[in-house]
Amino acid sequence: MKRIGIxxxxxxxxxxxxxxxxxTRKAIFHxxxxxxxxxxxxxxxxxxxxxxxxxxxxxxxxxxxxxxYSARYPEFAxxxxxxxxxxxxxxxxxxxxxxxxxxxSYHGAMALTKHGFPAVAIPGTIDNDIPGTDFxxxxxxxxxxxxxxxDRIRDTATSHVRTxxxxxxxxxxxxxxxxxxxxxxxxEIIIPEHDFDMTSVAKRIKEGRDRGKKHCLIILAxxxxxxxxxxxxxxxHGDFHARVSILGHVVRGGSPTARDRVLASKFGGHAxxxxxEGKGGLCVGMLQNEVVSASIVETLEQGKHKxxxxxxxxxxxxxx
Ligand code: F6P
Numbered sequence: 382m383k384r385i386g387i388x389x390x391x392x393x394x395x396x397x398x399x400x401x402x403x404x405t406r407k408a409i410f411h412x413x414x415x416x417x418x419x420x421x422x423x424x425x426x427x428x429x430x431x432x433x434x435x436x437x438x439x440x441x442x443x444x445x446x447x448x449x450y451s452a453r454y455p456e457f458a459x460x461x462x463x464x465x466x467x468x469x470x471x472x473x474x475x476x477x478x479x480x481x482x483x484x485x486s487y488h489g490a491m492a493l494t495k496h497g498f499p500a501v502a503i504p505g506t507i508d509n510d511i512p513g514t515d516f517x518x519x520x521x522x523x524x525x526x527x528x529x530x531x532d533r534i535r536d537t538a539t540s541h542v543r544t545x546x547x548x549x550x551x552x553x554x555x556x557x558x559x560x561x562x563x564x565x566x567x568x569e570i571i572i573p574e575h576d577f578d579m580t581s582v583a584k585r586i587k588e589g590r591d592r593g594k595k596h597c598l599i600i601l602a603x604x605x606x607x608x609x610x611x612x613x614x615x616x617x618h619g620d621f622h623a624r625v626s627i628l629g630h631v632v633r634g635g636s637p638t639a640r641d642r643v644l645a646s647k648f649g650g651h652a653x654x655x656x657x658e659g660k661g662g663l664c665v666g667m668l669q670n671e672v673v674s675a676s677i678v679e680t681l682e683q684g685k686h687k688x689x690x691x692x693x694x695x696x697x698x699x700x701x
Contacts, residue, residue, distance in 0.1 A: 390421030394519025403649025499661020514666030531565030583618030
């Protein structure tokens with residue numbers, strides 16, 4: 382393989398730049414030319430493609446976002462979009478593609494491989510909701526960003542003896558709320574993967590107050606419901622002076638943590654190894670601290686990523 386392409390797609394995640402750098406540098410190290418595709422699959426279909434040299438990925442490892450830009454592009458689900466994309470890749474002499482992103486990106490990479498074009502997917506999303514890997518690029522940075530906010534909110538919550546509902550992203554997954562909640566000592570973690578009962582939540586807040594507790598932090602995954610709706614429901618069980626803080630896209634930005642940069646570097650390097658061996662239709666992942674690769678089809682067939690619910694149970698024992 383003499384030329385490979387790389388793109389980032391779906392929601393950006395801190396560490397994507399580190400992964401682009403790893404793919405580019407490793408490929409060039411092995412004598413392979415690299416082409417960056419702007420705006421994900423939308424840019425692929427439009428032919429927004431340029432050569433990446435060593436210097437193009439300098440000063441990028443520490444930057445959040447993706448310097449190749451990203452897009453949500455549902456049109457790539459159609460055969461017409463996919464064939465047009467392959468036509469563009471061939472026009473540039475590109476023989477293999479690395480796709481960095483979440484679920485939609487995996488489907489795009491899988492479709493290309495089904496049409497005979499080798500593509501390797503790297504999990505990049507703050508949501509940590511991709512099967513076949515314990516961690517995705519961006520997740521560690523995201524939970525550290527949430528954690529910083531939780532620590533700050535605790536200060537003001539304590540000063541005013543208030544309950545806070547902190548809504549965090551994650552789409553349908555609760556990993557961000559779960560991990561940041563445990564790390565930040567949240568009193569309640571509300572995630573889509575576990576039932577909750579508002580009466581019990583209210584009862585625990587009251588018990589905490591009776592014991593002299595000055596703050597109550599409830600971290601809520603957006604996949605359950607919005608923070609304002611949650612506050613509304615909670616207010617029917619008592620007056621908790623609840624305030625709502627929606628962290629939103631703040632959690633998607635920022636410089637990646639060391640952990641995300643190393644993960645991105647490992648994934649990027651491994652993706653290039655696979656393409657150089659002529660392998661496509663694979664996704665890379667980290668399972669029990671080992672970098673692994675597996676068929677995208679089989680990985681997606683495994684179904685949804687499952688969060689570590691032992692953390693949920695542990696938090697119940699730590700935050701009563
Ligand atoms: O998938 C990443 C993510 O940030 C989700 O957590 C969130 O639900 C979604 O993207 C937001 O998407 P957009 O940036 O398109 O509004």
